Amino acid sequence: xxxxxxxxxxxxxxxxxxxxxxxxxxxxxxxxxxxxxxxxxxxxxxxxxxxxxxxxxxxxxxxxxxxxxxxxxxxxxxxxxxxxxxxxxxxxxxxxxxxxxxxxxxxxxxxxxxxxxxxxxxxxxxxxxxxxxxxxxxxxxxxxxxxxxxxxxxxxxxxxxxxxxxxxxxxxxxxxxxxxxxxxxxxxxxxxxxxxxxxxxxxxxxxxxxxxxxxxxxxxxxxxxxxxxxxxxxxxxxxxxxxxxxxxxxxxxxxxxxxxxxxxxxxxxxxxxxxxxxxxxxxxxxxxxxxxxxxxxxxxxxxxxxxxxxxxxxxxxxxxxxxxxxxxxxxxxxxxxxxxxxxxxxxxxxxxxx
Numbered sequence: 001x002x003x004x005x006x007x008x009x010x011x012x013x014x015x016x017x018x019x020x021x022x023x024x025x026x027x028x029x030x031x032x033x034x035x036x037x038x039x040x041x042x043x044x045x046x047x048x049x050x051x052x053x054x055x056x057x058x059x060x061x062x063x064x065x066x067x068x069x070x071x072x073x074x075x076x077x078x079x080x081x082x083x084x085x086x087x088x089x090x091x092x093x094x095x096x097x098x099x100x101x102x103x104x105x106x107x108x109x110x111x112x113x114x115x116x117x118x119x120x121x122x123x124x125x126x127x128x129x130x131x132x133x134x135x136x137x138x139x140x141x142x143x144x145x146x147x148x149x150x151x152x153x154x155x156x157x158x159x160x161x162x163x164x165x166x167x168x169x170x171x172x173x174x175x176x177x178x179x180x181x182x183x184x185x186x187x188x189x190x191x192x193x194x195x196x197x198x199x200x201x202x203x204x205x206x207x208x209x210x211x212x213x214x215x216x217x218x219x220x221x222x223x224x225x226x227x228x229x230x231x232x233x234x235x236x237x238x239x240x241x242x243x244x245x246x247x248x249x250x251x252x253x254x255x256x257x258x259x260x261x262x263x264x265x266x267x268x269x270x271x272x273x274x275x276x277x278x279x280x281x282x283x284x285x286x287x288x289x290x291x292x293x294x295x296x297x298x299x300x301x302x303x304x305x306x307x308x309x310x311x312x313x314x315x316x317x318x319x320x321x322x323x324x325x326x327x328x329x330x331x332x333x334x335x336x337x338x339x340x341x342x343x344x345x346x347x348x349x350x351x352x353x354x
Contacts, residue, residue, distance in 0.1 A: 002310055004340070005047070005066075006321055007035035007349035012049055014066045015341055019317050019331030019354075023340045027067045037305055037349040041115065042094050048116045050089035050102070058089045060102060062116040075119040076102070076110060078126075091305060092116075093146035097153035103143030107134055107160045111172070122172050125158075130177075130196060137161035137199045137218070144304055145203040149210050149227075157203060157213065157228045164198035165215070167228050178224075181231035185219045186264070202246040202304045203228075206253035214256045214283075216246045216304075221258060223283050234283025239270045245307030249316050249333065254282040257289075257309075257334065259302045259320060268299035276318065278334050292337035293328060300324055306347050310354035317354060321347025 004015040004023060012035040017023030029035075030051050036058075038049040049061045049070070060073040078086050087105040095101055100112040102119065109122040134141060142161050149155035157178065158166045165178040177196065184192050184199070199218035206212040215222040219242050221235040235241030240260040249255035256279050261267045269275070275290040294300070300322040307320040316333040325344040330337045 001354075002317060003353040004319055004327065005038040005040070005349075005351040005353070006327060006341070006344065006347055007038045007049070007305075008325075008345035008347055009034045010345035011035060012038050012066070013341075013344060015327070017340065019329065020336070020338055022338070023327075023329075025341070029063075029066055029070060030061075035348065036089060037091050037351075039092050039094075039351045040353055041100065043098070044115060046115055048092045048100070050092060050104075052088055058086055058104065060089060060092070060110075060116065060119065071117070073112070073116055073119055075112075075121075078108065078121065087140055088142065090142045090144040091146060093148065095153060095156075096148045096151060099153065101146045101148075101156075103146050103158065103160075105140040105142045106136070107131070107141045107143050107163055109143060109146070109158065109172070124168075124173055125166070125175055128175055130163075133196050134160065134163035135197045145200070147203050147205045147213065149205070150207050152210075155227070157205070159200040159203040159215070161201065162197050162199040162218075164196055164200055165203065165228050178228035179231075180229060181224075181233070182215075182217060182222065183220065183233070201244045204246050204248045204256075206248055206255075207250045209253035212253050212282075214246055214248060216243055216258060218242065218264060221246075221256075221283065223256075232283075234279070237286040238277055239275075242267075243302075244304035245302055245320065247307050247309050247318060249309070249312055251313035251316070252280065255280055256283065257307075257318065259307060261301065267301050269301075272297050272299050274298050274300055274328075276320070276330075276334055276337075289330070289334035290337065291335065292330075300326070303348055305349040308350045308352045310352035317352060319350050319352050321350045323347060 014027040015023035110119040145159035147157040222231040274293040275288040327341040329340040
């Protein structure tokens with residue numbers, strides 16, 4: 001049995017089912033409210049959800065049972081004497097030393113050391129001297145990717161749109177940029193040198209070779225083999241190198257899956273064909289995996305946090321949701337696909353637990 005936590009614009013849906021078959025919606029929480037992201041702490045099983053209330057703004061919630069009582073976390077706020085407001089919490093990630101991380105807009109990182117009940121703002125990132133040069137992307141100034149280093153709690157990578165990749169080697173006390181090789185083709189050529197206006201869409205780390213990361217850019221798919229210090233474009237062979245989500249197979253550091261969209265001005269699946277593209281040679285070649293996915297007249301959009309996996313290797317399961325309310329799943333590493341759920345509100349995030 002696999003569990004999917006599906007954050008939508010009108011609540012959190014908990015789906016359960018067998019891989020390769022339709023799932024059932026067993027619970028709905030936060031009805032009518034935008035759930036940006038929901039996940040489980042992989043150490044404890046506790047559920048955590050980021051919810052943006054039209055009245056009260058962005059909040060973090062936690063629960064032991066999705067159908068039970070949800071409690072609001074404390075400390076998710078910016079300094080009261082500031083001129084900017086907390087707009088949204090984008091992502092929640094489990095760290096390596098019992099720490100939980102949450103990233104949000106305006107380019108902020110929160111940390112919790114008590115399972116998500118209370119949070120503190122990471123002051124070093126908030127007070128970074130380059131912050132005045134950070135510019136919001138289309139979704140705001142969003143910190144959407146938090147990438148721990150397996151087994152080493154001092155090393156952490158972040159991605160902010162549109163302020164690029166940020167690296168820490170001391171547990172978040174200091175931060176430095178890791179953007180060498182990223183090319184912002186949306187800027188005039190003379191403005192690309194040394195810019196921080198780098199619209200990274202998603203970053204993932206290869207767990208069995210942690211110095212390797214894959215990155216989906218606003219026009220470009222990249223790989224790093226030095227922990228995020230520098231990047232190589234590996235987008236050749238894709239129908240489009242524009243997209244948002246990215247998933248890796250934990251068993252294979254040469255693997256990556258992306259879902260291309262036509263372009264930044266036409267953010268739908270190319271030619272109305274839904275395809276997931278896979279590399280097993282670190283980006284040297286790509287092949288489409290679409291057996292069972294809509295093959296015509298299907299102009300879908302998949303957001304950056306709406307693609308996830310469960311398991312690894314031959315048993316790798318893949319799941320993604322669309323802004324038109326469908327969820328698709330593969331029980332066999334992308335070889336075949338089936339519709340998991342339909343007629344949901346617009347899907348903003350998908351997290352899988354098997």
